[in-house]
Amino acid sequence: MLRRPSPPLRVLSGWLALGIALSLQASARAQTPAPAAEPPPVVSLRVQQRARYDVIDNSPRLDTRSSDQALELQTSLFVEAGRGSVRFNGELFDARTELNGAQSFLSTNHVNTLEPLQVNVSWNFSALLRSGYAGSLKVGRFTTDVGKRRLVSRSNTRNTITSYTGAEWRWRAPDGRNALVFWGVPMRNLPSDKPSLLDNERELDLGNRGTSLRGAYYQFAPIRKRDWFEVYWFGLDQPNRPSNDALPRHFDSLGFRSFRPNAPGKWSYEVEAVKQHGTSSATVGSITRRDLVHDAEFYHWEFGYTFASKLVPVVLLQYDRASGDKDPFDGRNGTFDTLFGERRFDFVPQGLYSLFARSNLRTPGVRLTFNSTPRLQSMFSYRSYSLDAPRDAWSGVGYRDVTGHAGSFVGRQLEGSFTWRAIPGRLTFESGFAQLTAGRFMRETAGAAFRGNPVFVYTMLTTSFGRRYGAR
Numbered sequence: 001m002l003r004r005p006s007p008p009l010r011v012l013s014g015w016l017a018l019g020i021a022l023s024l025q026a027s028a029r030a031q032t033p034a035p036a037a038e039p040p041p042v043v044s045l046r047v048q049q050r051a052r053y054d055v056i057d058n059s060p061r062l063d064t065r066s067s068d069q070a071l072e073l074q075t076s077l078f079v080e081a082g083r084g085s086v087r088f089n090g091e092l093f094d095a096r097t098e099l100n101g102a103q104s105f106l107s108t109n110h111v112n113t114l115e116p117l118q119v120n121v122s123w124n125f126s127a128l129l130r131s132g133y134a135g136s137l138k139v140g141r142f143t144t145d146v147g148k149r150r151l152v153s154r155s156n157t158r159n160t161i162t163s164y165t166g167a168e169w170r171w172r173a174p175d176g177r178n179a180l181v182f183w184g185v186p187m188r189n190l191p192s193d194k195p196s197l198l199d200n201e202r203e204l205d206l207g208n209r210g211t212s213l214r215g216a217y218y219q220f221a222p223i224r225k226r227d228w229f230e231v232y233w234f235g236l237d238q239p240n241r242p243s244n245d246a247l248p249r250h251f252d253s254l255g256f257r258s259f260r261p262n263a264p265g266k267w268s269y270e271v272e273a274v275k276q277h278g279t280s281s282a283t284v285g286s287i288t289r290r291d292l293v294h295d296a297e298f299y300h301w302e303f304g305y306t307f308a309s310k311l312v313p314v315v316l317l318q319y320d321r322a323s324g325d326k327d328p329f330d331g332r333n334g335t336f337d338t339l340f341g342e343r344r345f346d347f348v349p350q351g352l353y354s355l356f357a358r359s360n361l362r363t364p365g366v367r368l369t370f371n372s373t374p375r376l377q378s379m380f381s382y383r384s385y386s387l388d389a390p391r392d393a394w395s396g397v398g399y400r401d402v403t404g405h406a407g408s409f410v411g412r413q414l415e416g417s418f419t420w421r422a423i424p425g426r427l428t429f430e431s432g433f434a435q436l437t438a439g440r441f442m443r444e445t446a447g448a449a450f451r452g453n454p455v456f457v458y459t460m461l462t463t464s465f466g467r468r469y470g471a472r
Helices: 007-029 194-198 440-449
Strands: 042-057 068-083 086-098 112-124 134-142 164-172 178-188 212-219 228-238 249-260 266-284 287-306 314-322 361-373 376-386 409-423 427-438 455-469
Touching: 086 134, 249 287, 409 440
Parallel strands: none
Antiparallel strands: 042 068, 042 455, 068 086, 086 112, 112 134, 134 164, 164 178, 178 212, 212 228, 228 249, 249 266, 266 287, 287 314, 314 361, 361 376, 376 409, 409 427, 427 455
16 A cells, blocks of 8 residues: 655645746746757865864863863865756765863764765756746755754854755745745764764764654845845654654744844844744653643844944844743743754854853843954954743753752853954864853852863864866
8 A cells, every 4th residue: 555645745745846836937937048058067076174172171061071172173075066957966074073081071063973964966947947046956965054044054163064864945036035945854963872972983874763854944135235034934843762862842943034234334133033832842850751832932132333444343232032941840841942053153162162052041242343354353252141941951051950049140151262264265263262150050050069160262273175177
């Protein structure tokens, strides 16, 4: 007996059919171009290597070393080959760490050795659209960025990168409008046990069986050429899989974002809001509760001004709120889930630090950036961090006070970074620091084990080079 396609596959089929129909409709209105000579085959190779050295002192993670170091190495070999509108895309990826020990902070966010991160075929159907319009369809294993990248991203700061096996459809109009529709199975980084991670052992990643992430994104044409508005939706279905410690999650994330980019002598802003609803799971102590009503939200506000001076200083006032679970013992879960999003540009450095995630958090802050030259940039940031729900966990570290008596204030963070693009597109140097002054919640939940105020320093070097064959 033939099985009916699963709901995600039926949704994907509908989306792809709609995209093809729109493409054919547009081609019917377009003039048929004159036959062109068959383009020559093209092969592109590119290698990117990043080395980051991290040092932390007074780590708040009590199951790790108080002082630690790590050398994170990330290497990618990109391959693109094809003729005309059809391309094969591949990426061989290697992420590993050195200088770690048995008591180091280490997870699959740091190690994923010798992995085929991307293997896909793409079709550029721009020729079927009206002049100035562009579109593409990608099928296979891929990485992707959506919008500001707070929920779905190809991380450019974490040592490992999330990839998906599925399909992605993109479309862009000459007036700035663009859309994206995708469906994919998130891949699970393997191995996941600490001894294997310490030895940088290799194991082929597997898809999270039964899990799917699908989404749609649309950005409108700019208003008065300065203000942009976009809407998006993501749906996550993840069944209970004891083999990989995954807890069931089934919820939708619906959001919007409005922003005005920085410009010398001008005001800028960014507002983003996300609402999540469905079912999820939560663990308090050793008790895991499933099928909780998931009702969470996230808000980001940012207002700034760019001075028209030589250093082009930008001052930003920022505020982020990601909801937490007010009562960990009722039938609801209010903890916001950031899915597969990037957090570096809002909060903290990655690596051994990574103290804050977009979950159970309230954080106002001020940020100041300088662009001395197109190649030199520096940033300084000051933020105050508090829990949105005092009885929920500090998601970046795991501390929890179910009574709420420790309050909600985690601490104040001072951060800075310096970036030098020595050879644009080829060689980049970056260094930075972060220091957290502990608040009441952090001190009281750690108790006698409190080590002091965490201090983190990193230095990073990124190199890239490549060659293109067959292009005229």
